[in-house]
Amino acid sequence: MELSVGEVAKRTGVKVSALHFYEQKGLIYSWRNEGNQRRYDRSVIRRVSVIKAAQQVGLSLEEIASAFESLPKHKAPSNKEWREMATAWRDQLEHRINQLKALQSDLDGCIGCGCLSLDSCNLRNPDDERAKAHIGESLLTNPEDPL
Structure with missing residues (x-):
């Protein structure tokens, strides 16, 4: 199931600008549909939730990105x-x-x-x-x- 950036923002409680920032940093990934709109896999919701939780315990975005390198980019990790x-x-x-x-x-x-x-x-x-x-x-x- 693919989600728009607005749907991901609403379901995660994160601003659209934050999602764009996370994508720029390589923490989450999207693709463009035929109308050139960003689309995300549903698994991005868990990634964003993990990012938020990690930040709450004091991990930096760099530390999060480093940890995410071992995870698959375009599907939910096991x-x-x-x-x-x-x-x-x-x-x-x-x-x-x-x-x-x-x-x-x-x-x-x-x-x-x-x-x-x-x-x-x-x-x-x-x-x-x-x-x-x-x-x-x-x-x-x-x-x-x-x-």
């Missing part, structure tokens, strides 16, 4: 394929949860610390990660650096 993707995300989310718990433990000490040191701050420079690739640089001289 239960096994969804499960494998979910398992990878579960491990990734568990890692993030552990990082957030560590951050939560350090936050009280950091707020009262007042050290103003980007080099030794455990929140901005955990386990002195900056020292591995940025000898002598500081965050103040390179604000584009994500660490």
Whole structure:
């Protein structure tokens, strides 16, 4: 069964512009009918639902796209394929949860610390990660650096 972009938007609760964006990013796929209108397979509804759920737990569109690469593009993934993707995300989310718990433990000490040191701050420079690739640089001289 093929659906129009408006039908997909209505059934998923996502704006048409978001669907176009997801398609541009390679997260969902459509084809054009004889009238040059976008048409989607019904399986796109599940993909959009998974995208929304993944975003709610903090996964980026890049992470979602990477996970979707292993799924078939123009048909519904099997239960096994969804499960494998979910398992990878579960491990990734568990890692993030552990990082957030560590951050939560350090936050009280950091707020009262007042050290103003980007080099030794455990929140901005955990386990002195900056020292591995940025000898002598500081965050103040390179604000584009994500660490």
